[in-house]
Amino acid sequence: MENNAMHEQSKRRNQNFVDVYEGRIPKSIPISIGIDGAAALEYAGKDLLVDQYSAEEIIEAMDHTNGLFDTDTVVGMSSRLPSFYKILGAVNYQMGADGYMQHPNVPGMDAEDYDALIEDPVAVCWEKVVPKFYKELAKPFPHNVIAALKFQASRQAIMSKLGPASREIAVKYGKVTQNFTGGRTRAPYDLLADTFRSFTYVNGDIRRMPEKVLAAVEALYPLCVKMGMPKVPPSKTVRVSMALHMATFMREKDFAKFWWPSYKRIVEEFVNAGYGVFMFCEDNWMRYLDYLYDLPAGCEMQFEYGDAKVIKEKLGKKHIIQGLFPSTVLRVGTVEEVERTAKEYIDILAPGGNYVFGMDKSILRAADAKVENVQTLLKTVHEYGQY
Amino acid sequence: MELKSKYYSTLEENLKKYDIPAEAAEKAYDSIQGPEELLFSILTFLIT
Numbered sequence: 001m002e003n004n005a006m007h008e009q010s011k012r013r014n015q016n017f018v019d020v021y022e023g024r025i026p027k028s029i030p031i032s033i034g035i036d037g038a039a040a041l042e043y044a045g046k047d048l049l050v051d052q053y054s055a056e057e058i059i060e061a062m063d064h065t066n067g068l069f070d071t072d073t074v075v076g077m078s079s080r081l082p083s084f085y086k087i088l089g090a091v092n093y094q095m096g097a098d099g100y101m102q103h104p105n106v107p108g109m110d111a112e113d114y115d116a117l118i119e120d121p122v123a124v125c126w127e128k129v130v131p132k133f134y135k136e137l138a139k140p141f142p143h144n145v146i147a148a149l150k151f152q153a154s155r156q157a158i159m160s161k162l163g164p165a166s167r168e169i170a171v172k173y174g175k176v177t178q179n180f181t182g183g184r185t186r187a188p189y190d191l192l193a194d195t196f197r198s199f200t201y202v203n204g205d206i207r208r209m210p211e212k213v214l215a216a217v218e219a220l221y222p223l224c225v226k227m228g229m230p231k232v233p234p235s236k237t238v239r240v241s242m243a244l245h246m247a248t249f250m251r252e253k254d255f256a257k258f259w260w261p262s263y264k265r266i267v268e269e270f271v272n273a274g275y276g277v278f279m280f281c282e283d284n285w286m287r288y289l290d291y292l293y294d295l296p297a298g299c300e301m302q303f304e305y306g307d308a309k310v311i312k313e314k315l316g317k318k319h320i321i322q323g324l325f326p327s328t329v330l331r332v333g334t335v336e337e338v339e340r341t342a343k344e345y346i347d348i349l350a351p352g353g354n355y356v357f358g359m360d361k362s363i364l365r366a367a368d369a370k371v372e373n374v375q376t377l378l379k380t381v382h383e384y385g386q387y
Numbered sequence: 388m389e390l391k392s393k394y395y396s397t398l399e400e401n402l403k404k405y406d407i408p409a410e411a412a413e414k415a416y417d418s419i420q421g422p423e424e425l426l427f428s429i430l431t432f433l434i435t
Contacts, residue, residue: 079432088433108434122392122427125434133433152429186435195434222390227431 009174013072017180017356020320021237021276023298025353029346029385030072031378032302032322034362037078038100040065042366048099053083055161062162066169068371070378073176074166081158087151089135100365107198108132111205114212117196118219129195182230182238182275188220188262190245199246206258217262225269234274236298241278248283260291271296278302280323289314304360308348321349322358325377330359330369335376342380350385357381396423 012027019026035043037058041051044061051057062076069075080101085093092106108129109117117124131138136147170177186194192213193202206213228240247259267277277299284305285292292301293315302323303311311321329341342357349355363369389397396404398412398420407415 120392120394122390122394122430125430126394129434130430155432191435226390226427 006171006174010170010177013174013176014178016072017176017178018237020353020356021180021239021298021300023236023354025387027387029350029355029357029381029387031357031381031385032073033071033075033357033359035065035069035071035075036362036364037061037076037081039363039366039368040076040078043068043076043371050099052078052081052099055158055165058158058162059165062165063169063172066173066175069374070173070382071175074170077162077166079159083154083158084151087154088133088137088147090133091135092133105198105200106133107201108196111197111201111209113196114205114209114216118212118215121216121219121223124196178237180237180239181241181278182232183228184241185224185228185266187242187244187247187259188217188224188266189259190242191220191224192216193246199249202246203250206254210258213258217258221262221266224266228266228270229273230275236274236276239276239278239300240270241280243280244282247288248285252287255288264291264295267295267299271298276300278322280304286310293318295319300356302358308345312349316349316352316354318354320354320356322356323360324349325357325359327359327361327363327368330363330373330377331367333373335372338373338376339380342377343384346381346385350387353387357385395427398423 013030016026016028016030020030037052038048040061041048041058044064046057046061051061058078058081062074065076066074080093082095082099082101084090085095085101092104094102094104096102109124109132113124113128116128134147137144139147167177169175193199196216197205202213228242230238230240232238244263247255247263250259267279270277277295279299280302281292282304285303286306289311292299297318298320300320300322301315303321304323306324308324311324315321325342325345329338333341346357349357363374398416399409401407401419401423402409402412402415405419407419
């Protein structure tokens, strides 16, 4: 396609998202699927163990993968690159034997540190969490400062190339050029669990010291707001993104007391400031659909598992539904199964709008999805997903 | 709701800390508050 045609395609794709976010039915269903940087390198035939240290190799892989797959948005970008974590001596991000970056469950602080967390969460981050997560930053001056400067220099060296390259790739392949993600943050309870106490210990904390957990969630609230609040002018098309982790692993009684109130409040805070909210409802949220319904209208909710018909019926008039297409079909299915399944989800979720086509999860590795299946999926949604 | 911490300062606090006149607030935003905000952004990368 020529440059002009690509420009027009980008405009159409931008507009489809804008229409959904502003409450209109778009001309065609916008597509939001995630393909991780590791998968992009593998699709391009590169070696994770070697090539993910080089911005040039990553850009080549992004270009290859975005040419291979006619996604609406640029895919294959990763910000969790091994050079950063190697320089820092990270224990919270470690490379597996095949070069893939793993994220082990590491508690950033001990139970005795709750009072300090309640007093000043940012101080606990610098004084407790960062030295626990990064061995080089726990060393005495000047070793820690030297490691921090090297980390920032490495990050700047790579990310200053990936950002512009991503924009060039969007233009080259006629993909979305508008930035719809204004910020990323966590639900306050999830931040407590993921960063400070780990998945393992936080559930015990709510039995042994419920008041401290509640106070900690409250103390983390302003930190989470600041992490996510966009720095661009308010618009429903600018989304604050949150991946929701802990809720489905809790009893409903605990969820209602410890998880939900601060989450509802933070969503309202971003919406009242004029922004939209995107949430990845990890795992199965069927028992919490009534809670989700109560959030301010227009939230974009990506679901991993659940009954698409019930989700559409309960939430589809008020919120934007995303996700649910089972990525296993891309790994083990035939192209016919991919096409049939995509049409089934579109038939259920697309009527009336408020829908962005998405999968249950991102493609993390090339082995997760056959090339011909991803191509069939995209072709099907582009052709069948017209309003 | 404002974030309060001994490791995070607002522009007003930074102007006082570095002895910069209040009239320079607008001109000093990028060079004085910019690094404060960048450091906060680096911290969020490190802890998530």
